[in-house]
Amino acid sequence: MKLHKESTGTIVVASIVFAIVAFLSVYYLEQWSLLIIVPILILYGLVFWFFRVPNRDILDHKENVIAPVDGKVVMIKEVFEGEFLHDKAIQISIFMSPLNVHICRYPVSGQVIYKKYHPGKYLVAWHEKSSTDNERTTVAVESKTNHKIVFRQIAGYVARRIVFYCNEGDQAKAGHEFGFIKFGSRMDVFLPVDTEILCKIGDKTKGGINVIARMNE
Incomplete structure (x- = not known):
């Protein structure tokens, strides 16, 4: 999936936040960590989805x-x-x-x-x-x-x-x-x-x- 150039800063921040939350969840919650990691992972995926660039055939138009x-x-x-x-x-x-x-x-x-x-x-x-x-x-x-x-x-x-x-x-x-x-x-x-x-x-x-x-x- 191609991502828009405006995604760079947002994805970097989201990646850092996800990594920190995942680490703290595993460290402190152990077997319960997935209760935090899974929802955060879904949100993390939505960030990528938001910045998607679809392939579209653009025609020439006048009127x-x-x-x-x-x-x-x-x-x-x-x-x-x-x-x-x-x-x-x-x-x-x-x-x-x-x-x-x-x-x-x-x-x-x-x-x-x-x-x-x-x-x-x-x-x-x-x-x-x-x-x-x-x-x-x-x-x-x-x-x-x-x-x-x-x-x-x-x-x-x-x-x-x-x-x-x-x-x-x-x-x-x-x-x-x-x-x-x-x-x-x-x-x-x-x-x-x-x-x-x-x-x-x-x-x-x-x-x-x-x-x-x-x-x-």
Whole structure:
């Protein structure tokens, strides 16, 4: 199983903790040590599972908007996007549980024209105000269909580590990685109001694969 590059520090810490707990359990609890070691070993395995990098065949897209993350669609509504677009937009929010793959992918192809990191609070990721109040990043892409698309990584109550690798001027390719969020979070995509929405609340998404919307040229 291939692991994401963001796993290194977490796995080192988890390995040290597991080794210490296992040693102390065997030393002090002897025959009862498995009562501690087995649950800790399961948690240790989940750390590796969280940072897995699945093999996915990413296609080329122009009009299609691709699910940027694995998760569940929790919101589809018209909002006013005030950071970059300063206009009405359709917001699609996808919530990621700690068991989902947490690679963040470009939802559209085009050119990166804006990026910004915002420190903030750690409200639960499904809270509506988390989009504007939580620690987050905002990226905007000028799509191949000449639309300005905004998307936002949002930290949640558990997720406290957001990374994004893109820079202004970079070429965005729908379905390809631009960042990562550790341990549960949310991602919002803001689309033109005339966009054809192809997903619904409750849908499960697979990042880089599922088409969630289609834009008019």
